[in-house]
Amino acid sequence: MHLFIEQLLNGIAMGSIYALVTLGLALVYGILRILHVAHAAIYTVGAYVGLAVFKFTGSLWLGFGGAMVFCSVLGVAIERLVYYPLLKYPPYVPLIGSIAVMLGIEELCRLVAGPYILTFPARLPFAAVHLGSVTISSTLMAVYAITALVLAVLWYITSRTEMGLAMRATSQDMAIADAMGINSHQVVSATFVLGSSIAAVAGVLVGIYYNQVYPTMGAVPAYKTLALIVVGGMGSVPGAVIASLLLGVAETLLIGYAQIPLPRDALAFIAMIAVLMWRSEGLLGSK
Amino acid sequence: MLLEVEDLHIAYGDIEAVSGVSFGLEQGELVSIIGANGAGKTSILNALMGVVGVKKGRIMFAGKEITRLPAFRRARSGMRIVPERARIFPRLTVHENLLVGAYGLRKKIDLDSRLKWLYGLFPILEKRLGQPASTMSGGEQQQLAIARALISSPGLLLVDEVSMGLMPKLVDGVFDLLYRLNREEGLTILLVEQNAVASLEISGRAYVLETGSLVHQGPADKLAQDPRIREVYLGH
Secondary structure (H helix, E strand, C coil), rough: HHHHHHHHHHHHHHHHHHHHHHHHHHHHHHCCCCCCHHHHHHHHHHHHHHHHHHHHCCCCCHHHHHHHHHHHHHHHHHHHHHHHHHCCCCCCHHHHHHHHHHHHHHHHHHHCCCCCCCCCCCCCCCCCCECEEEEEEEHHHHHHHHHHHHHHHHHHHHHHHHHHHHHHHHCCCCHHHHHHCHHHHHHEEEEEHHHHHHHHHHHHHHHHHHHECCCCCCHHHHHHHHHHHHHCCCHHHHHHHHHHHHHHHHHHHHHHHHHCCCCCHHHHHHHHHHHHCCCCCCCCCCC | CEEEEEEEEEECCCCCEEEEEEEECCCCCEEEEECCCCCHHHHHHHHHHHHCCCEEEEEEEEEEECCCHHHHHHCCCCCCEEECCCCCCCCEEEEHHHHHHHCCCCCCHHHHHHHHHHHHHHHHHCCCCCHHHHHCHHHHHHHHHHHHCCCCCEEEEEEEEECCCCCHHHHHHHHHHHHHHHHHHHCCCCCEEEHHHHHHHHHEEEEEEEEEEEEEEEEEHHCCCCCCHHHHHHCC
């Protein structure tokens, strides 16, 4: 029982991190109908920038902030320079562009920071929590708290602000949103700022969680998050969060606890195939 | 002139949908463009709103050239559209749809009194406020689309095929409303319609569009008497 609860707690943390990366992908798909594979590269860059700022200033919060700002600029640059000119082509064209950007950024990280695994020697200033015989480590508490905060802020922006309303309107009918006085291009950029800064937070968190930052750390998330937005329902933000949490828990419980002899990373795809076969609109998607 | 269109050409790829159309609207007029399906009516309206591009020609609105302006700038200068088939935002609530219509204007207009006025015009909307717009019937969605355009107090209202898919009783209601908005509130309206009978009845002037060109124009009551138009568009 003890081990089960510990694995469950780890699974929720894993799922939280998946959720942070997948959110950006769901937001971008929702508004542009583009598979933003390069999002995972933004997450990698977030980890590197966070680490660099942390090493330079000694402040982890500045590390988070610096990573968020840098990744926002990077995300908007990709949107304006790569996606926007390609929007008039079929969706696989921006997808190919996105893959190219992803690989390019990976190589840039390798060139700038070297092909090594860097350590992220930061401590997250959260207190460990003891519940009976179970201890929730400070790192786990940090992952929970930061994810909860990000989700709360995102919920507030999308459902309680005029910008959020504009984002939802634009994702449903861009031309008509424009005809109602919404600068949809600006709304798209705001979406990239939001998604990319969340990816930056995820990058820094993962760097600290595993104490590792390396150029290809985005490779597995790149395809896993694609599977997750399919499972959640294309473009559905709540769906993406639920699918991510479920996957995190399923991975740790089925592979780690129940020791089912499958590669851990295969689960996301089994779930994706199952969804495509039996519920193609995803958990919370609309047909 | 509030709206002036000169030699407007609209093309989709190599196919020209509208070829050299010129017309205009004075402040306070209700003008309709009638024509058969595929004559290019919706293209003209979308080009005025900035939803489709213009190949050639010039559009002036309130004394300024807007031919190359993005749609949101035209909307902010007081132009609003009731699109063909309503195109309300399906997954937003009725209330949120109305708020999108007032986007960026919450400080400029008295939102509460505008909403109250709209609920007076369309009582059904007040009953459905919290409901996703997609759950409403076609006629209700059409009313929502009109309300969404009116909430901003537009200077020019573009109305695209509002009668399409509506029951005859609802069509009368909508046309009666447009007539009253024009006469009582002084709202300038450009109506684009297949339903020639109903639109000529409420319009001051009208144009007849055939395969991308304006072939007749004049006071609506004169056009309604014109035998050539009666034969083709009024069915007798």
